[in-house]
Amino acid sequence: MKVPLLEIRDLSVGFQAEQGILKAVDRVSLKMEEGKTFCLVGESGSGKSVTSLSVMRLIDYDGGDILSGEIFFHGEDLVRKSQEEMIKLRGYKLAMIFQEPMSALNPVFTVGDQIAEAVMLHQNKGKKEACQDAIEMLRLVGIPAPEVRARQYPHELSGGMCQRVVIAMALVCKPEVLIADEPTTALDVTVQAQILDLLRQLKAELNMAILLITHDMGVAAEVADQITVMYAGVMVEEGTVEQVFSHPYHPYTLGLLKSIPGYESKRGMDLYAIPGNIPSLAQLPQGCRFHPRCVLAQEKCRLEEPVPHDLGSGHMVKCWLSESAEMSESTAEKR
């Protein structure tokens, strides 16, 4: 089998708190191939962002520690690399874009400078050449009059423009992996679609792998090849986009799908919301982490943590209900 471009194996990430170490991510694994889009889906606080920041090893700066696990990139374990070694990879082979485009850009430098800086950090180019690259990149991400825009400051651009600039900055060195942490959440719906289209188009052009973090199942359906659903730091379901959307198994995945407006809901009906809230890391429930919010929860769910169960051809679910055939049928009925 082909070696995956990026592989996360049993990654656990924790934060030091008064109560001890809080695990924000618990044994997460995933494999990414080039040219594919991989989606991490879940509510806020499910550990998606922490996972992505861990891949970049930026989590170190936010006070997080990688407790165990490996992150293989081209067969090399990123967890074992020093920050000095990571600096050479970040922004070059591994790039990342963030949720708030307006605050992700430094207000005191022109956008052209900020893009050119990424070029100069990784490629042996002079300022002039780097600026030329920056303008080319701005053109590629669909910014009109890039020569003019390059000389402007972030506050002179709209949110959608800023996100295009952030994307240009991330992609200017042609990375192999792009991590996009909720890239469209802060944007208008129409701009969202444009940015998603842009990412899709650039992915094909640069043949890179995208790890897209989102809480929006609609966005995931639009762009993902593979989907992993996370809840309270653990993976609860993973599979191809067809598997997860056509045969969702985990009650949490179902809940997320039902929450999409327009999906099984009619005008005038209340939008569906999963009851309850995601538990705090300090007070994780025993057994399955989702059981307090799960309508199908049973005795076993309250006591024991479920183990991953393969439903065939890579569709994994972490739910006790999937273990026995009758139960899965009964859940199907209840659906």
Add this chain to the structure above:
Amino acid sequence: MREYFLRRLLQSLLVLFLVSLVTFALIHSAPGGPVRIYLTPGLSQEAAKVQAHNLGLDQPIPIQYVRWLGDLLQGNFGYTFKNHIPVAKILWPTVGNTLILMGVAWFLSLIIAIPWGIYNSTREYCLSDQTAAVISYLGFAMPTFWFGILLQELFSLKLNWLPLSDMYTMGQARNILNLLPHLVLPVTVLTLGFLAAYVKYSRSSMLEVLFQDYIRTARAKGMPERRVVFRHALRNALIPIITVLGLDLPILVGGAALTESVFNWPGMGRLFVEMAMAREYSVLMAITLLTAVIVILGNFLADILYAIVDPRVQLAGRGGRSV
């Protein structure tokens, strides 16, 4: 940039004009009015009238104002009541003396405090950070005159290492070699005071910036941490620091009345205290006016520096742009 500069310049000039009006009004509302203050008690009515006429005090108020302003612009601040010495002659040397003392202390505290604050912000609660915190508490809490007296007690009286007070040793050439030992103690006192504030400001300003999203973006670009701190964070962190420095600028000239008094430093702060005791209104007014001018100048400079450091500032006056 040019438009912004001109706008701020005009605003400053307007404020200066208003300040001059207020100062003039203050002189005229001083107890008994300028004539009474100025004239010797027991003078006959006729003699007083003649005196007032000679001094131009019988002229209409607006004319008096214009003359007063004209004199000011030529550097004439009036005369002291006692001895009729020109105020300018007393004032300017003290300004220079204060500038030497405060300038050295200010510069010293800046070159220590800003790098130190930056360093501490990148290593919160390390030994260096804790030390800075203790020094800040001391600097804020300890009265400067008391700290000054302690230093005098130890280094001048007990150890006899440094001169007790004054700017120069009497009877010796007034050169830098004479000046330096006299500077040490008062500069130490003042530096501690400035340092206490600046090290805190620069640390907290940097800390706030270091948690911004764009710092994470810079790191995600693969930027070495040193460059993240000194290029991307520092420039943003400087913006609030500039405000504080601009606001502190008047102290440089106004001087520290207490420290100058303790060390018998012939500066403007001490002059103010002495003249207040002697009720020399003309000198006090001159000092007040000069201080007001420097306050305006400090704010003006801070605003100009702002615009240089922060590109968003220039647009503020035009109401900003959305796209």
